[in-house]
Amino acid sequence: MDSTAATGESRLRALFEAGVAVTSELSLDAVLQRLVEVAAELTGAQYVALGVIDETGSQLERFLTHGIDEETHAAIGALPRGRGVLGALIHDAKPLRLHDLSQDPRSVGFPPAHPPMRTFLGVPILLRGVAYGNLYLTEKELGEDFTGEDQELVSLLASQAAVAIENARLYEASTRWSRQLQSLNEIGNALATETDVERLLGLVVRHLRELLGARFVAVALPTGENELRFAAAAGEGADDLIGVTMPRAESKSGRVLDRRRSERVDSVIDDPEVHQDVARRLAARTGLYVPLVAHDRVIGVLEVHDKESSGGARFTDDDLRLAETFASRAAVAVDLSQRVARDALRRVVAAQELERRRLARELHDETGQALTSILLGLKPLEDSPAHEAVAELHELVVTALQDVRRLAVELRPKVLDDFGLVPALERLAESFGEQTGLKVDFHSAIGEERLPSEVETALFRVVQESLTNVVKHSHANSVSIVLTRRGDAVAVVVEDDGSGFDPTDSRDGIGLLGMRERLALLDGKLDVESTAGGGTTLVAEVPWR
Amino acid sequence: MAYAVVWSENGGHPRAGSLEFAKGFLRLAGRPEHELSYDDVADVRIDRRPKLRLAGRPTLVIESRGGDNLRIASFDGAGSLHELAERLEAARHSS
Numbered sequence: 001m002d003s004t005a006a007t008g009e010s011r012l013r014a015l016f017e018a019g020v021a022v023t024s025e026l027s028l029d030a031v032l033q034r035l036v037e038v039a040a041e042l043t044g045a046q047y048v049a050l051g052v053i054d055e056t057g058s059q060l061e062r063f064l065t066h067g068i069d070e071e072t073h074a075a076i077g078a079l080p081r082g083r084g085v086l087g088a089l090i091h092d093a094k095p096l097r098l099h100d101l102s103q104d105p106r107s108v109g110f111p112p113a114h115p116p117m118r119t120f121l122g123v124p125i126l127l128r129g130v131a132y133g134n135l136y137l138t139e140k141e142l143g144e145d146f147t148g149e150d151q152e153l154v155s156l157l158a159s160q161a162a163v164a165i166e167n168a169r170l171y172e173a174s175t176r177w178s179r180q181l182q183s184l185n186e187i188g189n190a191l192a193t194e195t196d197v198e199r200l201l202g203l204v205v206r207h208l209r210e211l212l213g214a215r216f217v218a219v220a221l222p223t224g225e226n227e228l229r230f231a232a233a234a235g236e237g238a239d240d241l242i243g244v245t246m247p248r249a250e251s252k253s254g255r256v257l258d259r260r261r262s263e264r265v266d267s268v269i270d271d272p273e274v275h276q277d278v279a280r281r282l283a284a285r286t287g288l289y290v291p292l293v294a295h296d297r298v299i300g301v302l303e304v305h306d307k308e309s310s311g312g313a314r315f316t317d318d319d320l321r322l323a324e325t326f327a328s329r330a331a332v333a334v335d336l337s338q339r340v341a342r343d344a345l346r347r348v349v350a351a352q353e354l355e356r357r358r359l360a361r362e363l364h365d366e367t368g369q370a371l372t373s374i375l376l377g378l379k380p381l382e383d384s385p386a387h388e389a390v391a392e393l394h395e396l397v398v399t400a401l402q403d404v405r406r407l408a409v410e411l412r413p414k415v416l417d418d419f420g421l422v423p424a425l426e427r428l429a430e431s432f433g434e435q436t437g438l439k440v441d442f443h444s445a446i447g448e449e450r451l452p453s454e455v456e457t458a459l460f461r462v463v464q465e466s467l468t469n470v471v472k473h474s475h476a477n478s479v480s481i482v483l484t485r486r487g488d489a490v491a492v493v494v495e496d497d498g499s500g501f502d503p504t505d506s507r508d509g510i511g512l513l514g515m516r517e518r519l520a521l522l523d524g525k526l527d528v529e530s531t532a533g534g535g536t537t538l539v540a541e542v543p544w545r
Numbered sequence: 546m547a548y549a550v551v552w553s554e555n556g557g558h559p560r561a562g563s564l565e566f567a568k569g570f571l572r573l574a575g576r577p578e579h580e581l582s583y584d585d586v587a588d589v590r591i592d593r594r595p596k597l598r599l600a601g602r603p604t605l606v607i608e609s610r611g612g613d614n615l616r617i618a619s620f621d622g623a624g625s626l627h628e629l630a631e632r633l634e635a636a637r638h639s640s
Binding site: 411 | 547548549550551559560561562563574575576593594595598600601602603620621622623
């Protein structure tokens with residue numbers, strides 16, 4: 001029997017105390033350190049180390065030692081990387097006893113400043129087949145080899161370490177779940193009470209950033225046809241990013257939006273789809289990109305960048321799933337907000353048209369009729385001595401009547417309500433051509449059938465606005481208006497031979513946004529084709545029914 | 546902000562285009578273009594008489610200090626002619 005290794009009775013006591021520590025100590029580090037000390041005490045090992053592999057399996061999460069002072073620790077430098085004998089212990093999770101480490105063919109030697117070590121005992125930290133790390137000892141006292149009994153005792157301690165690690169992880173997981181539930185609950189409550197979508201998205205990105213331990217989280221929403229705009233962000237530089245746009249076709253978020261599938265990027269700089277200007281601005285290394293999908297419609301993208309915990313750590317599958325859960329909440333918020341906005345716009349447009357119709361009718365039926373009565377009343381006075389004054393009055397009333405009728409037509413042409421879109425556009429084209437000197441052609445290929453009133457109104461307003469744009473911006477000589485069917489849709493095509501413009505220019509000075517919004521209320525769309533000097537073609541399309 | 550207008554210089558052929566209030570002058574963009582310094586404007590009024598109308602609409606009549614006459618009719622909806630007159634007066638007084 002050796003002189004300093006514990007006796008049978010003291011070994012039992014040490015094991016008992018180690019067991020008590022596992023069940024009573026809350027700090028995992030304290031439990032593991034206690035097990036390391038007990039291992040040294042029971043076996044007479046000069047050096048003991050316990051390494052815990054993180055949940056990704058890529059690096060050591062914890063490393064506790066006995067026998068190495070802080071100065072030596074610092075001199076040795078980086079933690080073991082799992083090569084050589086330690087690597088064998090990790091990859092082939094079985095106990096390993098060696099007489100001389102340096103003689104083992106798998107040995108890769110020690111780093112400078114590392115104390116010399118010969119005898120070795122290593123055991124995996126295993127529970128139900130899952131490897132959590134390893135516990136290894138070197139330099140048994142008096143240069144003796146570690147025994148089979150040492151191996152059994154250390155294996156027992158390793159099992160206790162495994163239980164402690166698993167308990168800690170379960171506790172951590174339950175705490176994480178609790179925080180996730182709390183966050184989701186808070187977001188759910190906000191969804192029911194908050195109407196400002198950007199504030200809601202701000203809440204989503206802040207909570208997700210906290211739960212993932214991410215450096216940066218943002219939501220980008222489509223704006224116009226070709227761009228994405230950051231609507232909410234959390235993390236360093238977030239305030240500067242909100243409102244920044246990026247091209248949809250040249251960004252990872254844009255591609256994820258098109259593919260409708262989440263993606264994890266472990267190296268942002270190496271991904272050719274990532275918009276590198278934005279990535280540099282965020283100093284992003286890694287990323288998660290998750291589409292926001294509501295009612296089978298993709299309405300934005302959630303971007304997450306870089307774990308804060310330790311350099312180079314990657315996002316896990318669990319992180320991606322959590323981001324997807326938050327993305328679905330964000331999608332609900334955006335969808336709800338868009339629906340509310342659409343409903344509000346629909347009500348405004350309907351109210352505006354109703355008001356225009358009432359005013360037009362009032363002008364036409366009341367004011368117009370009154371002026372006509374005055375004209376009739378002036379008739380008998382044309383031969384009176386005051387005939388010159390009467391003639392002046394007559395001229396005034398005639399022009400006023402013309403103005404009232406023109407105004408009524410501009411507000412809401414009666415022909416649109418009474419006879420439909422085709423006659424209304426015919427008259428619009430004719431009067432517009434007469435008044436501006438432009439050659440305006442109109443052709444209809446949709447027959448006599450009336451369209452729903454809101455469709456007729458929307459298409460009439462689009463043509464009206466387009467013709468005004470032609471005068472204002474294109475300096476064209478001629479305009480063609482064609483009303484036609486396109487599959488299941490009715491389309492109006494307005495084409496001019498004017499100066500054209502750059503349709504990718506995001507500044508909306510010509511009312512395209514208003515036309516788009518109006519058509520979108522009817523599930524329609526607006527396409528604009530134009531080149532500088534090459535005229536402009538505008539196609540407004542609305543489903544037939 | 547641009548307005549859709551038709552204009553005529555000294556009773557000539559009407560032109561269609563846009564009207565913009567630039568810094569120091571009024572720009573009528575079309576074929577051809579026309580610019581008028583606010584300082585050159587002698588008088589501004591709205592005229593509804595038939596013979597001074599353009600496209601059947603009342604006009605904003607601008608008399609220049611050199612004696613030229615510019616008539617402008619607006620296609621930008623009810624009230625836009627008065628808006629043009631007000632903005633032109635404001636531009637003249639601030640120039």
